[in-house]
Amino acid sequence: MRSIFTALLAGLLFGSGLVISGMTNPENILAFLDVTGNWNPALALVMASAIVVTLPAFTWVRRRQHNLVGDPVTLSNRRPLDKDLIFGAIIFGVGWGLSGLCPAPSLIAGLGGNAHILVFVLTMTIGLWLSTRFKNS
């Protein structure tokens, strides 16, 4: 029961952060990605600020191999690179650049009343479902 509550709280914090930072507006994302146009670098601060807060939590859990409530957690950061990672990341970037949408913001903006973005959510869901067939390793 506790894990359900903490997951709900984590999702609520995460989603609020996405809305407040402007990540749910694809126009902001496209302005950030348009480095040779009218570039808006502000969104880099969103990722930087998120990492600054998350870094100590990850360091703590990785070193102790358990979480705050004592459950064992194996966190590794030494997994090798593979073709799937490289290929998948490049494909994701093309879709992100075409639309200004990545998974979490699209779910929020779609449910937040933007019917166009629901089309994106639908095909993203199909893509996620299909992706298991494309994996080699």
Next chain:
Amino acid sequence: MSLQQFAPQVLGGALIGLGAAVLLLFNGQIAGISGIYGRLIRADFGARHWRLAFLIGLLIPATYLLLQHTTPIKTVSVGILALAGLLVGLGTGISNGCTSGHGVCGIANLSPRSLIATLLFMASAIVTVFVIRHVI
């Protein structure tokens, strides 16, 4: 330019980081949205009710957007949105992560793999926007 101007980005980013930290510190899970959503839609339930709870929490702030009555954004056509969604789903599924999983959690975990994934999807997104806005 003032510090106040960037307050939404800094505060929003800190809340995103706090959400990821809470999920790790109490549930031992990574806040990677493509993974959480992807596994949920594969009906991979079992003891995975936390994924549904996380997504419900994530989507609650959407009500704010509904109440604001923001005009529907139509930056790109529906056809392009459909193609983009397919590529995002396939790409994040194949590389096991998106902006949250690789970009925030992976980098915070000091994972070279996630850093490379993040640099790659940023670079390919920048190239895509450049081609669409300045070449075609």
